[in-house]
Amino acid sequence: MSLHRYTILLCLFGLSSSLTNAQTKNFSYNNMDSWVRRDIKESRIIGGETKTIWEVGAPAHITKAEAWDQGDSPWETTSIYAHIMGIDKVSSTVFPEKRGDGYCARLETRLEEVSALGLIHITALSTGTLFTGRLIEPIQGIDNPMEKMSQGIPFTKRLKAIKFDYKAKTGGKRIKASAMSKADVEGANAAEVCVFLEKRWEDQEGNIKAKRIATAYLRITKSTPEWVNGFVLPLNYGDITRQPFYRKYMQLNDDEYPQYALNSQGKIKHVDEVGWGDINDQPTHLIVRFAAGFGGPYIGAVGDCLWIDNVEFIEE
Numbered sequence: 001m002s003l004h005r006y007t008i009l010l011c012l013f014g015l016s017s018s019l020t021n022a023q024t025k026n027f028s029y030n031n032m033d034s035w036v037r038r039d040i041k042e043s044r045i046i047g048g049e050t051k052t053i054w055e056v057g058a059p060a061h062i063t064k065a066e067a068w069d070q071g072d073s074p075w076e077t078t079s080i081y082a083h084i085m086g087i088d089k090v091s092s093t094v095f096p097e098k099r100g101d102g103y104c105a106r107l108e109t110r111l112e113e114v115s116a117l118g119l120i121h122i123t124a125l126s127t128g129t130l131f132t133g134r135l136i137e138p139i140q141g142i143d144n145p146m147e148k149m150s151q152g153i154p155f156t157k158r159l160k161a162i163k164f165d166y167k168a169k170t171g172g173k174r175i176k177a178s179a180m181s182k183a184d185v186e187g188a189n190a191a192e193v194c195v196f197l198e199k200r201w202e203d204q205e206g207n208i209k210a211k212r213i214a215t216a217y218l219r220i221t222k223s224t225p226e227w228v229n230g231f232v233l234p235l236n237y238g239d240i241t242r243q244p245f246y247r248k249y250m251q252l253n254d255d256e257y258p259q260y261a262l263n264s265q266g267k268i269k270h271v272d273e274v275g276w277g278d279i280n281d282q283p284t285h286l287i288v289r290f291a292a293g294f295g296g297p298y299i300g301a302v303g304d305c306l307w308i309d310n311v312e313f314i315e316e
Contacts, residue, residue: 027074029056030311033102038062043087046114051090053079056105056130067137074153077107078129083138089114093128093292097307104165104309105130107292109189109300111177125177127293127300130308132286133261136268142178145297150262151271152198155286158316161234162195162216162288165309168224172301174293189301191220192291195235197283200271206263208270210285213277215240217250219294220306227307232314239276249294252276256296259287 036055039062042048057073065081065088077094089112097106107128114123124142133151174185195216201209214235240246249256252273259271277283290308293300 027311027313028072029058029075031102032056032096032105032309032311034059035096035103036060036062036068038068038081040065040081040088040090042089045087046089051092053077053081053090053092054095055079065138068135070134074132076131076134076149078126078135080126080135080139080148081137082140084140084142088138091124091126093126094130099309104307105290107290107306107308109172109292109302109304111302123177123180123182125175125298125300125302127291128305129289129291131289131291136262146258147260147268149260150268151259151289152196152200152261152285152287154284155197156283157313158283159195159197159214159235159286159313160316161232161314162193163230163232163310163312163314164193164290165227165229166193166220166224166231167227167307168220168222168292169303169305170220170223170292170301172304174295174299174301176295176299178298185295185299188221189293189304191304191306192289192294193218193220193233194287194289194291195233196287197235197277198271198273198285198287199277199281200261200284202263206265206267206269208261208263208272210259210271210273211275211277211281212252212273213237213281213283215250217247227309229310237277238279241276256294257289261285 036057038053041050056075079092079094082089091112095106096103109127111125132153136148168191170191172189174189176183176185197214198210214237216233216235261271263269292304292306
């Protein structure tokens, strides 16, 4: 996608000149310069190699096969430690990559194929993704991977836009690969950036309800080998279904990306977006998702990548 088309996109999303006077706010570790290294030894039955998972957070070196304690980091990745049928397995899709005097995050789509003495055979494609929330580790099955992701973090600010640096290798042939099947998927791959502000609450049974207060969405359809620095993606408040930029994948309760989150009792629950928020609603949670592909779990183009750096949030 050309810079000219990006300019048109920004106009469609209603970016105003007032952004120049807005305040910017940084989360912890949003410059992608600080990483945790987790070295985990896989089970001997599948080779016994020690593999590395990289996480965005306070520098540390972990050598145990255990769930990661995020501490004060809001960021999580789709790199996973799995323990399935007594077998330890690692899958890595997000990596630090040198950039200037610091680092950026490289999100890469990869295909994992594992066999073990006829007891287990798993084929799984994983799209490199960086998101706000946490992963429920260890992963104990490949059914409904979205249910292993607690998406969103507490957040009460009203945002005008998100700002970040990126480059992309995209447009590859999409496939769907899970369990013991692999099939082509129609259409070329695209990277995604998605931001939601939500107002969440729980009912008496602990089910999570939400209103979508604000939405920002970008699909990167063409490879961008050079860094695009300081790209600004504005948020749009309220019901956007009648706006010219609206697309089906921006809908409430998208089937391809169902939301789950931990409730106040620590149980994972589906997040039911019951409607669009009022323009004056106060948010309670923020979802940010950078992904090297689109289309839901196990769908993507092997080898396609999205690089992200210097994430900032521009407040109203």
